[in-house]
Structures are given as structure tokens and as C-alpha cells.
Amino acid sequence: MIFYFSGTGNSKWIADQLSSNQQEDLIFIPEVLKDGNMEFCLEKDEKIGFVFPIYSWAPPEIVLHFIKQMSLENYQGQYLFFVCSCGDDIGLTQQVFMKALSLKGWKCHAGFSVIMPNNYVLFPGFDVDSKELEEKKLENAIGELNRINELINRKEAVFFCKEGSIPYIKTRIINPLFNRFQMSPKNFWTTDKCIGCKRCEKSCPVDNILMQDGRPVWGRNCTSCLACYHVCPQQAVQYGKRTKGKGHYFNPNQY
Known part of the structure; x- marks a missing residue:
């Protein structure tokens, strides 16, 4: 196995x-x-x-x-x-x-x-x-x-x-x-480009994202895998200011 x-x-x-x-x-x-x-x-x-x-x-x-x-x-x-x-x-x-x-x-x-x-x-x-x-x-x-x-x-x-x-x-x-310092989900946020497609919610491997009023809300159980950031089709998911201008990647054989 x-x-x-x-x-x-x-x-x-x-x-x-x-x-x-x-x-x-x-x-x-x-x-x-x-x-x-x-x-x-x-x-x-x-x-x-x-x-x-x-x-x-x-x-x-x-x-x-x-x-x-x-x-x-x-x-x-x-x-x-x-x-x-x-x-x-x-x-x-x-x-x-x-x-x-x-x-x-x-x-x-x-x-x-x-x-x-x-x-x-x-x-x-x-x-x-x-x-x-x-x-x-x-x-x-x-x-x-x-x-x-x-x-x-x-x-x-x-x-x-x-x-x-x-x-x-x-x-x-x-x-x-x-x-200790990089596993926190509290810095995730979405820009006005968010269309409420739920792809971030579905991509989270630990079910740490729930949609509220058409926008994702992050819980405390984050692994810092950044799937939510990379999978967003609108590039609306951000992490503080650290992801500004950064690229996106998701394995092409998996999505």
C-alpha cells in the first residue's frame, strides 16, 4: 500500500x-x-x-x-x-x-x-x-x-x-x-476578482475552506499547501502581500 x-x-x-x-x-x-x-x-x-x-x-x-x-x-x-x-x-x-x-x-x-x-x-x-x-x-x-x-x-x-x-x-x-510562523491561514484573503466558483474549497486536502456569502473563509486546520491559491482561475486568492505578482502552478496531469 x-x-x-x-x-x-x-x-x-x-x-x-x-x-x-x-x-x-x-x-x-x-x-x-x-x-x-x-x-x-x-x-x-x-x-x-x-x-x-x-x-x-x-x-x-x-x-x-x-x-x-x-x-x-x-x-x-x-x-x-x-x-x-x-x-x-x-x-x-x-x-x-x-x-x-x-x-x-x-x-x-x-x-x-x-x-x-x-x-x-x-x-x-x-x-x-x-x-x-x-x-x-x-x-x-x-x-x-x-x-x-x-x-x-x-x-x-x-x-x-x-x-x-x-x-x-x-x-x-x-x-x-x-x-511555527508560516502555517497560519489567517493571512489568506480574496480580491474582488473572486467569482465564488468554490474551486479553492474543493481543492483543500483537509477541508479547511468553507464558502460564506459566496466567498471562501479559511479555518485553522491549514497545511500551507497553497492549493487554494494555485487553483483559483481568477487568481483572486492571496496571502497577505507575499503573493502579489507571483505565479501559479497546478500539476497539469491532476486538474
């Missing part, structure tokens, strides 16, 4: 490719958290996969929370892997993820990072990729996923993760600050 989390579709696309090739069931983490049934029964030769985007050089908090809460019945050291999507590098994500598993008594056998089009626009100087770079990343990702699928099929114990420069600072210092 493959557990995944995705906001703007990059990780969902990866999870779809893996699920099809590995013939493993695909499980959306937010739906499990809403349902509350955290117990999963494993077959003897079943593979266990986790697919998620990188949030400020670490796994999203929702993924780590899910791992902490879930249980794997009949776990006997089955092959376990992760694949994460990133705009460039992932810092010490491998360490963070493997520690979360070790606290459950589980072993991670393989891990991979796949460079995908960038979608994080809240940091100064951060924006979506140019159309040319976006298309190049998507094209390269196809070949990379084929290679990853071959390695997983053979149950190879390998790690191909791009840490990048100053990984300790990115993951151990910047990421905690991100989780």
Missing part, C-alpha cells in the same frame, strides 16, 4: 505512477485522518510506500502526524520506501522521516527525491518556475519515476536524495520556524 499527501498535484502524480506500476493500493492521508481508522493490515510480501511533497526542507507536519498515529498490523520488516517531490533539494528530510519510522519500530529500506515544478511562493524571492523549466522538470520526472519503479520492483535498499547545500540549517533551523 502507498500512503500519500499532495496539495497541488505533484506528489499525487508520483503516487499514481507508483501505485500503477507496483500494483499497490493508494491511500490519501487526509482522508484516513478524517475517518479515524489508523490500522492497516499488511500482507507478507506487500510493499509500504509514502509519497509527499517537501515543505521547507522536511516532510509536511500532516505526514509526520499520520505516521505517529497509524499502526501496521502484521508488520514483519516488509520493504518500506518513500518518494518526495521537491522544487530543488530536500535538506535532511531522509533523517527526519527515518527517525519518525524508527520510533514506530519500522525500517526504511529506500528513499528518493524527484525534482518537480516549484509551487511555493510565500518566501521572499520564491516563485513558480518559468513555463520552459516547468515542462523540462515534468519531462525529466517521467524518466526518474521509471528508474525508481525499477529499483522498488527489485526491492533495492538504496537512497537517492538530493540534500542540497547547508541542509542542517534548512531542516533544523528554518523548518521549525516555517512550521
Whole structure:
């Protein structure tokens, strides 16, 4: 079985490719958290996969929370892997993820990072990729996923993760600050371009948006995936002043 989390579709696309090739069931983490049934029964030769985007050089908090809460019945050291999507590098994500598993008594056998089009626009100087770079990343990702699928099929114990420069600072210092100060939904707002189409509401993976008087209202349960911002056809969703003039991206295979 493959557990995944995705906001703007990059990780969902990866999870779809893996699920099809590995013939493993695909499980959306937010739906499990809403349902509350955290117990999963494993077959003897079943593979266990986790697919998620990188949030400020670490796994999203929702993924780590899910791992902490879930249980794997009949776990006997089955092959376990992760694949994460990133705009460039992932810092010490491998360490963070493997520690979360070790606290459950589980072993991670393989891990991979796949460079995908960038979608994080809240940091100064951060924006979506140019159309040319976006298309190049998507094209390269196809070949990379084929290679990853071959390695997983053979149950190879390998790690191909791009840490990048100053990984300790990115993951151990910047990421905690991100989780503390950048996860708040209170700065979301809509311009007069909003047409009340509800696409932001429908795109939110954790059902944190409700429409009131034809406009979206954000609750407190935000993962900072920015799906609501990127999916808006009118580019009416904004986050304070940080998104002014920034671009938009949603995986073309998912919407």
C-alpha cells in the first residue's frame, strides 16, 4: 500500500505512477485522518510506500502526524520506501522521516527525491518556475519515476536524495520556524476578482475552506499547501502581500 499527501498535484502524480506500476493500493492521508481508522493490515510480501511533497526542507507536519498515529498490523520488516517531490533539494528530510519510522519500530529500506515544478511562493524571492523549466522538470520526472519503479520492483535498499547545500540549517533551523510562523491561514484573503466558483474549497486536502456569502473563509486546520491559491482561475486568492505578482502552478496531469 502507498500512503500519500499532495496539495497541488505533484506528489499525487508520483503516487499514481507508483501505485500503477507496483500494483499497490493508494491511500490519501487526509482522508484516513478524517475517518479515524489508523490500522492497516499488511500482507507478507506487500510493499509500504509514502509519497509527499517537501515543505521547507522536511516532510509536511500532516505526514509526520499520520505516521505517529497509524499502526501496521502484521508488520514483519516488509520493504518500506518513500518518494518526495521537491522544487530543488530536500535538506535532511531522509533523517527526519527515518527517525519518525524508527520510533514506530519500522525500517526504511529506500528513499528518493524527484525534482518537480516549484509551487511555493510565500518566501521572499520564491516563485513558480518559468513555463520552459516547468515542462523540462515534468519531462525529466517521467524518466526518474521509471528508474525508481525499477529499483522498488527489485526491492533495492538504496537512497537517492538530493540534500542540497547547508541542509542542517534548512531542516533544523528554518523548518521549525516555517512550521511555527508560516502555517497560519489567517493571512489568506480574496480580491474582488473572486467569482465564488468554490474551486479553492474543493481543492483543500483537509477541508479547511468553507464558502460564506459566496466567498471562501479559511479555518485553522491549514497545511500551507497553497492549493487554494494555485487553483483559483481568477487568481483572486492571496496571502497577505507575499503573493502579489507571483505565479501559479497546478500539476497539469491532476486538474
